[in-house]
Amino acid sequence: FNLNIMAIGESRLGKSTLINTLFNREIIPKHQIDEFDNDEDDETEYQNGNHDHQTADEGDVQVKIKSTSADIEEDGVKLKVSIITAPGFGESINNSDSWKPIVDEINQRFDSYLEAESRINRTNVIDNRIHAFLYFIEPTGHSLRSLDIAIMKQVHEKVNLIPIIAKSDTLTFEEIQDFKKRILLDIEYQGIKIFKPLNYEINETEDEETLLNTKEIISKFPFAVVGSTKEITLQDGSVVRGRKYPWGIIEVDNEQHNDFVKLRQLLIRNFLEELKDYTSKVLYENYRSEKLKK
Amino acid sequence: FNLNIMAIGESRLGKSTLINTLFNREIIPKHQIDEFDNDEDDETEYQNGNHDHQTADEGDVQVKIKSTSADIEEDGVKLKVSIITAPGFGESINNSDSWKPIVDEINQRFDSYLEAESRINRTNVIDNRIHAFLYFIEPTGHSLRSLDIAIMKQVHEKVNLIPIIAKSDTLTFEEIQDFKKRILLDIEYQGIKIFKPLNYEINETEDEETLLNTKEIISKFPFAVVGSTKEITLQDGSVVRGRKYPWGIIEVDNEQHNDFVKLRQLLIRNFLEELKDYTSKVLYENYRSEKLKK
Numbered sequence: 001f002n003l004n005i006m007a008i009g010e011s012r013l014g015k016s017t018l019i020n021t022l023f024n025r026e027i028i029p030k031h032q033i034d035e036f037d038n039d040e041d042d043e044t045e046y047q048n049g050n051h052d053h054q055t056a057d058e059g060d061v062q063v064k065i066k067s068t069s070a071d072i073e074e075d076g077v078k079l080k081v082s083i084i085t086a087p088g089f090g091e092s093i094n095n096s097d098s099w100k101p102i103v104d105e106i107n108q109r110f111d112s113y114l115e116a117e118s119r120i121n122r123t124n125v126i127d128n129r130i131h132a133f134l135y136f137i138e139p140t141g142h143s144l145r146s147l148d149i150a151i152m153k154q155v156h157e158k159v160n161l162i163p164i165i166a167k168s169d170t171l172t173f174e175e176i177q178d179f180k181k182r183i184l185l186d187i188e189y190q191g192i193k194i195f196k197p198l199n200y201e202i203n204e205t206e207d208e209e210t211l212l213n214t215k216e217i218i219s220k221f222p223f224a225v226v227g228s229t230k231e232i233t234l235q236d237g238s239v240v241r242g243r244k245y246p247w248g249i250i251e252v253d254n255e256q257h258n259d260f261v262k263l264r265q266l267l268i269r270n271f272l273e274e275l276k277d278y279t280s281k282v283l284y285e286n287y288r289s290e291k292l293k294k
Numbered sequence: 295f296n297l298n299i300m301a302i303g304e305s306r307l308g309k310s311t312l313i314n315t316l317f318n319r320e321i322i323p324k325h326q327i328d329e330f331d332n333d334e335d336d337e338t339e340y341q342n343g344n345h346d347h348q349t350a351d352e353g354d355v356q357v358k359i360k361s362t363s364a365d366i367e368e369d370g371v372k373l374k375v376s377i378i379t380a381p382g383f384g385e386s387i388n389n390s391d392s393w394k395p396i397v398d399e400i401n402q403r404f405d406s407y408l409e410a411e412s413r414i415n416r417t418n419v420i421d422n423r424i425h426a427f428l429y430f431i432e433p434t435g436h437s438l439r440s441l442d443i444a445i446m447k448q449v450h451e452k453v454n455l456i457p458i459i460a461k462s463d464t465l466t467f468e469e470i471q472d473f474k475k476r477i478l479l480d481i482e483y484q485g486i487k488i489f490k491p492l493n494y495e496i497n498e499t500e501d502e503e504t505l506l507n508t509k510e511i512i513s514k515f516p517f518a519v520v521g522s523t524k525e526i527t528l529q530d531g532s533v534v535r536g537r538k539y540p541w542g543i544i545e546v547d548n549e550q551h552n553d554f555v556k557l558r559q560l561l562i563r564n565f566l567e568e569l570k571d572y573t574s575k576v577l578y579e580n581y582r583s584e585k586l587k588k
């Protein structure tokens with residue numbers, strides 16, 4: 001049972017922390033991936049250029065694609081989770097082609113599935129296609145940025161796009177409500193399609209409770225999340241995952257503090273089947289027919 | 295008594311909020327400047343392009359220079375404060391020339407002073423030169439970005455450069471300490487000169503207390519600040535300026551919560567003279583001799 005998740009956004013938006021928090025495992029080693037590469041690139045850049053004029057090339061950080069896998073057990077179900085990231089995305093002074101390696105990766109995975117499917121013996125086709133694309137939005141509190149819109153438009157018809165507001169503890173409750181409204185307006189204006197559960201299986205009779213739960217999940221889009229694997233002991237003695245500030249402790253699993261619980265429900269608990277089905281029956285089929293037409 | 299401050303950094307880093315907090319006045323109307331321009335540009339961009347391919351030009355936001363003035367009274371001294379901002383800086387997909395309009399503005403102000411000084415009647419030369427350049431660093435918690443380094447290298451020999459960590463309530467106490475260390479290492483590695491009080495007037499005998507106070511201010515570089523003009527009533531009935539979160543209230547004027555008080559001391563209370571002196575006697579003179587050589 002494969003689950004392939006792309007986690008994309010500028011550096012330091014808490015992507016690896018959130019992934020590790022979602023699965024309660026250190027899937028992505030903290031700082032090892034990004035830290036090592038960035039320092040290496042930076043060092044060479046600085047050594048090569050002691051230029052007085054900063055050219056576009058000097059501030060250019062290459063976008064790499066990295067994949068990390070882990071075996072997870074969720075509710076008795078064994079999952080092989082792969083997390084695909086793109087360190088370097090959005091890091092340059094000129095980010096015009098930042099999205100290309102990411103789109104190439106999505107296409108490549110479709111291509112290898114297409115190729116595997118068309119073999120005579122296809123009993124063991126491994127599904128490496130991207131089932132969910134988590135896009136991390138910087139918590140500016142204003143609206144989507146040009147780069148956000150650019151990449152979301154490039155991928156929304158190839159993947160289940162789930163935009164989330166990263167590090168939402170930067171924003172007060174009111175700021176989050178305003179930000180969510182503006183983001184949804186931007187998304188609509190730009191014609192960007194985001195993943196909505198029960199869109200695809202709208203004819204299956206779901207019980208009342210599930211439908212309400214799903215409505216509640218959708219009402220929180222885009223999720224404003226906080227991630228942390230640190231355990232903190234509260235005044236009442238309970239231990240929670242959270243971030244400790246001099247003025248208070250934000251708790252990851254507290255739905256009054258952020259939408260982490262909802263994201264986990266969407267991504268892992270309630271809609272895993274739907275994410276995979278939509279990928280194989282709609283997104284992949286569209287890609288396949290587009291490709292075979294040419 | 296003129297004080298001209300440039301406040302530069304990406305959009306939504308809390309620049310206008312911080313300025314208004316520093317002077318306890320709504321000098322920069324919240325959201326009016328940025329909101330209006332960005333929406334206008336965005337609308338035209340979207341209408342012009344329903345392009346399927348996002349070109350570098352589409353994601354390009356122009357950098358404008360804006361100036362707002364206010365008459366302030368500080369400790370019985372009347373100040374005419376001008377705040378110069380650059381909406382659009384860092385907002386494009388391609389930011390290669392983002393810094394040019396800002397450097398041009400600094401140069402233009404030196405040029406008009408040079409020109410005014412060389413007239414026969416120069417009793418009323420108005421000092422519009424930039425006395426302090428507040429550079430807002432995004433609270434990634436990692437290190438400086440390419441764009442940060444690029445612009446700081448472009449301006450550090452023309453202005454008193456004061457880098458600050460914006461929205462520092464995103465970071466825990468430990469994260470702030472690490473971040474400050476890394477930023478100072480980056481600054482040193484890159485040969486970037488930042489403003490240090492008593493560098494210039496090092497021979498004047500300062501009393502012991504002032505020296506200690508100055509040492510303490512310098513030890514907090516780069517300041518990690520939070521801004522807010524909102525007044526909140528605490529449990530004990532006291533009213534503070536701060537930001538209210540479901541998990542706690544961060545107080546702007548509380549030195550346990552952030553370095554706002556130190557920034558205010560540096561910029562307005564204790565070193566106003568030094569900022570202006572260093573500008574006129576060192577930075578301006580360097581510019582002038584460079585210019586007259588050519």
Ligand SMILES: Nc1nc2c(ncn2[C@@H]2O[C@H](COP(=O)(O)OP(=O)(O)O)[C@@H](O)[C@H]2O)c(=O)[nH]1
Nearest residue numbers: 011012013014015016017167225226227435464
């Ligand atoms: N304020 C805040 N900081 C976070 C959050 N999640 C992670 N961080 C911090 O942000 C920094 C970068 O996190 P990391 O997961 O390495 O980011 P990545 O580069 O996107 O993978 C670390 O110092 C984290 O502790 C969050 O939800 N809120």
Ligand SMILES: Nc1nc2c(ncn2[C@@H]2O[C@H](COP(=O)(O)OP(=O)(O)O)[C@@H](O)[C@H]2O)c(=O)[nH]1
Nearest residue numbers: 141170305306307308309310311461519520521
């Ligand atoms: N977390 C946090 N948010 C802030 C802080 N200062 C301002 N903000 C919020 O950030 C948003 C943008 O602030 P603004 O001053 O307009 O940013 P500017 O575009 O850089 O001038 C507003 O919603 C502010 O309330 C701060 O210190 N911490």
